[in-house]
Amino acid sequence: MKLSQLVGRNLKRRPLATVLTTLSVALGVGLFSAIGALRQASEQAFERTAGMSNLVLGAKGSPLELTLNSLYHMGFSAGNIPYSAYQEYRETAGVQWCAPTVVGDAYRGFRIVGTTDEIFEVEVPGLGKPQLRDGEAWSHGPEDLDAFHAEVVAHAELDAHDHDHDHDHDHDHDHAHDHHDHTLEQLAEELGLFVAVVGATAAEETGLKVGSTFVPAHDVMTGADAHEDAPTRVVGILEPTGTPMDRAIFIPAGAFYAIAGHQATEQSSFGGTRDPHGVSAVLSYVTPKSGYHLRVRNAWNDRLDVQAAWPVIEVRKLFAVVGNIDAALRIIAILVVVVALVGVLVALSNTMAARQREFAVLRALGARRRTILALVVGESAAIALFGGILGVGLSALGAWVAAAQVRAMTGVSLSPLPGLADLLFLLAVTAVGALAGLVPAWRAYRTEAARALSSSL
Amino acid sequence: MIRLQDVEKSFRSQAGVTPVLRVPAFQVAAGEHVALIGASGSGKTTLLNLLSGLDRADSGVVEVAGQDLTRLSESERDRFRAQAVGYMFQSFHLLDGFSAVENVELGESFAGRKVDRGQAERLLASLELGHRLDYKPSELSIGQQARVALARALAGSPQLILADEPTGALDGSTAETILTLLLARARELGATLVVATHDPAVAAHFDRTVAVEELNELAPAAGQEASA
Numbered sequence: 001m002k003l004s005q006l007v008g009r010n011l012k013r014r015p016l017a018t019v020l021t022t023l024s025v026a027l028g029v030g031l032f033s034a035i036g037a038l039r040q041a042s043e044q045a046f047e048r049t050a051g052m053s054n055l056v057l058g059a060k061g062s063p064l065e066l067t068l069n070s071l072y073h074m075g076f077s078a079g080n081i082p083y084s085a086y087q088e089y090r091e092t093a094g095v096q097w098c099a100p101t102v103v104g105d106a107y108r109g110f111r112i113v114g115t116t117d118e119i120f121e122v123e124v125p126g127l128g129k130p131q132l133r134d135g136e137a138w139s140h141g142p143e144d145l146d147a148f149h150a151e152v153v154a155h156a157e158l159d160a161h162d163h164d165h166d167h168d169h170d171h172d173h174d175h176a177h178d179h180h181d182h183t184l185e186q187l188a189e190e191l192g193l194f195v196a197v198v199g200a201t202a203a204e205e206t207g208l209k210v211g212s213t214f215v216p217a218h219d220v221m222t223g224a225d226a227h228e229d230a231p232t233r234v235v236g237i238l239e240p241t242g243t244p245m246d247r248a249i250f251i252p253a254g255a256f257y258a259i260a261g262h263q264a265t266e267q268s269s270f271g272g273t274r275d276p277h278g279v280s281a282v283l284s285y286v287t288p289k290s291g292y293h294l295r296v297r298n299a300w301n302d303r304l305d306v307q308a309a310w311p312v313i314e315v316r317k318l319f320a321v322v323g324n325i326d327a328a329l330r331i332i333a334i335l336v337v338v339v340a341l342v343g344v345l346v347a348l349s350n351t352m353a354a355r356q357r358e359f360a361v362l363r364a365l366g367a368r369r370r371t372i373l374a375l376v377v378g379e380s381a382a383i384a385l386f387g388g389i390l391g392v393g394l395s396a397l398g399a400w401v402a403a404a405q406v407r408a409m410t411g412v413s414l415s416p417l418p419g420l421a422d423l424l425f426l427l428a429v430t431a432v433g434a435l436a437g438l439v440p441a442w443r444a445y446r447t448e449a450a451r452a453l454s455s456s457l
Numbered sequence: 458m459i460r461l462q463d464v465e466k467s468f469r470s471q472a473g474v475t476p477v478l479r480v481p482a483f484q485v486a487a488g489e490h491v492a493l494i495g496a497s498g499s500g501k502t503t504l505l506n507l508l509s510g511l512d513r514a515d516s517g518v519v520e521v522a523g524q525d526l527t528r529l530s531e532s533e534r535d536r537f538r539a540q541a542v543g544y545m546f547q548s549f550h551l552l553d554g555f556s557a558v559e560n561v562e563l564g565e566s567f568a569g570r571k572v573d574r575g576q577a578e579r580l581l582a583s584l585e586l587g588h589r590l591d592y593k594p595s596e597l598s599i600g601q602q603a604r605v606a607l608a609r610a611l612a613g614s615p616q617l618i619l620a621d622e623p624t625g626a627l628d629g630s631t632a633e634t635i636l637t638l639l640l641a642r643a644r645e646l647g648a649t650l651v652v653a654t655h656d657p658a659v660a661a662h663f664d665r666t667v668a669v670e671e672l673n674e675l676a677p678a679a680g681q682e683a684s685a
Binding site for chain 2: 001002006009010012013357358360361362363364365366367368369370371449450453454
C-alpha cells in the first residue's frame with residue numbers, strides 16, 4: 001500500500017474533520033483567487049474598451065472622469081466642448097477615426113449617446129467592428145451633422161433674437177420658442193433622425209426590438225423629464241461586444257440637438273465650456289506611428305477649451321488606486337488561509353494521542369519514523385491541496401457569476417479563468433499546509449512503538 | 458537463526474532507570490518453533506521487541522538471521538523487520554479504517570517490494586476469509602480478526618514469525634484453531650516461530666518451551682509480577 005493511499009484512507013476515516021478543514025482552506029484560497037481573477041479580468045476588460053479609442057477629447061477637468069463618462073458611460077459629463085473643436089479635430093493629421101458624443105438622456109437607465117454613424121466603424125480590440133444582430137444601422141455622418149448643427153445654431157440665434165425682442169413682451173416668448181423648436185424637430189423628423197441602434201444588453205433588458213419606439217428621458221439617474229415630443233424608433237440591435245457599447249443606445253447627434261430642451265439648457269453643473277451646441281466628447285483613434293498620438297495629445301491639451309485624455313493610461317491609473325484595496329483584500333484572504341491551516345494543525349494534533357497505536361503498528365510492520373512523519377505531513381498537505389483546488393474552483397464559479405453581474409451592469413466582459421498566480425498560491429498553500437503538519441507529525445515521529453504497543457494492549 | 462549473548466535492557470523514565478532484562482545466552486535454530494512461557498511482566502514482550510528490532514538492547518548481541526541487531530541503525534532495523542519478520546500481536550492491532558485485505562497488504566507495504574493484492578487475497582482465502590476481504594475489522598468476529606492478524610504476519614513469507622499472546626483474547630476452540638493455523642503456516646514457510654504465552658497448554662504445541670523466568674535473570678520469581 002502506497003503512502004498516498006494511507007494518507008487518503010486516514011483522511012476518509014475522519015470525514016467531518018477532513019471536510020471542515022478542507023472547506024476552511026477552500027474559503028481562504030477561493031477568496032484570494034477570486035479577488036485576483038476579478039481584478040485581472042476586469043483590468044483586461046477595461047483596457048480592451050480603452051483600446052477602442054486611444055484619445056478622447058472633452059471639457060477640461062479630470063481626464064479619468066472624461067474617460068469613464070465618454071467610453072464607459074459612467075458618472076457625469078464635465079460639460080461640452082465647442083462644436084468647432086470637433087470639426088477641427090477630425091481634420092487633424094493622424095486622426096484615423098473619430099466620433100462625437102452628446103449625452104444627457106437615457107431610457108430606463110440605459111444611456112442614450114448622440115453621435116454619428118462613425119461610431120459603428122469603431123474597432124473593438126479582438127472583435128473588429130460591432131456587428132448588427134438585427135435591423136440596420138442608421139446613417140448620419142459628420143457632414144450631415146455639420147449641416148444639421150448649422151440649423152441648430154441658426155435656430156438658437158433666432159431664439160436669442162426673439163428673446164431680446166420679446167424682452168418687454170414676455171407673453172409672446174413662449175409662443176416664439178415653441179415655433180422654433182417645432183421647426184427643428186420637424187426637420188429632424190423629415191431627416192429621419194429619431195432612430196436608434198441599441199446595444200445588446202440594453203435591448204435585452206429594456207425589451208426594445210427593431211420597430212419599437214421609446215421616449216428618451218432627460219435625467220440619466222432617475223429617468224425623469226421624458227421627451228414625449230421625441231419618440232424614437234429602434235432600427236437596429238447590436239451583437240454583444242463585451243464593452244460598454246452593449247449598454248448604450250445610439251442615436252444621431254442631430255436628434256439630440258433637435259429634442260426640445262436640449263438647445264438652450266444644456267449647461268453643465270460640473271464646469272467645462274458652456275456651449276449648448278457643443279459636444280460632450282470626441283472618441284478617436286490616432287495613429288500611434290511617427291509619434292502622432294503624443295503630438296496630437298499634447299497639442300490639444302495645450303488648448304484652454306479642451307483636454308485630450310489617453311484612456312489606457314487613465315484606466316491604469318484607476319487600477320493602480322484600486323490595487324491598494326486589492327492588496328488589502330488579498331492580505332485578508334491570506335489571513336483566512338493561515339487561520340484555516342492553523343485549524344488543520346489543531347485538528348491533526350488532536351488526533352495524535354489517539355493514533356499512537358496506529359503509528360506503533362505501522363512501525364512494527366517495518367515503517368520507518370520518517371514514513372510516519374511523511375504520513376502526517378501528507379495528510380496536512382493533502383487537506384491544503386484539496387482545499388486549495390476546491391477554493392480555486394469555487395472562485396472560478398464565483399467569478400463567473402460575478403462576471404455575468406458585471407457585464408449586466410457595465411457591459412464589461414470578465415473572463416474569470418484561474419491564472420498562474422492562482423497556481424502558485426495553490427502550491428504555496430500546499431507547502432505551508434505541509435509545514436503546518438510538521439508539528440503533529442513530529443509528535444507522531446517520536447512515537448516509541450514498543451511502548452505504545454505495550455500500553456495499548 | 459537467533460542467538461542472544463549477554464543481552465541487557467533497561468527502561469529509562471523520569472523516575473530513573475529500570476533494568477528489565479538480562480539474558481546471558483539464548484539460541485533458537487532456524488525453523489524451530491519455540492514458546493516463551495512466563496508470567497505477565499517477566500520480559501516476554503521485551504524479548505520479542507528485541508528480536509524484531511523494534512527495540513534495541515543496551516548491551517550484548519542480538520543476532521537474528523545472521524545480523525546483529527544491536528549494531529544496526531534504527532532505519533536498518535526497520536528495513537530488517539519489514540523484510541524478515543512477521544509480527545502477530547495479542548490484541549491483533551488491526552487498523553480500523555482499512556479492510557481485511559488492506560490490513561494484510563500493510564504487512565508487506567514497507568518491505569520495499571511490490572505489494573501483491575492477489576497474494577494477500579489468496580492468503581486470506583486460505584484462512585477461510587475469502588468472503589470477508591473488504592470487511593473492516595469492526596465488522597469481523599474476534600476469530601476472524603485473529604485470522605487477519607495471522608495473515609498479516611505471514612504476508613511476505615518472513616523468515617521469523619513473532620507472536621505475542623496470539624490466543625490471549627480468544628476462546629478455547631478459536632484459540633486452538635488459530636494456534637494450529639499459525640504452526641502449520643510457519644512450518645509451510647520454513648519460518649522460525651517464537652511465541653510468547655503465559656498458557657502452558659499453548660506452549661505444549663511447540664517444539665521447545667523456554668521459561669522466561671529462567672532465561673531472564675531479572676525476571677521476578679514465578680508467582681510474582683513485575684511492573685515492566
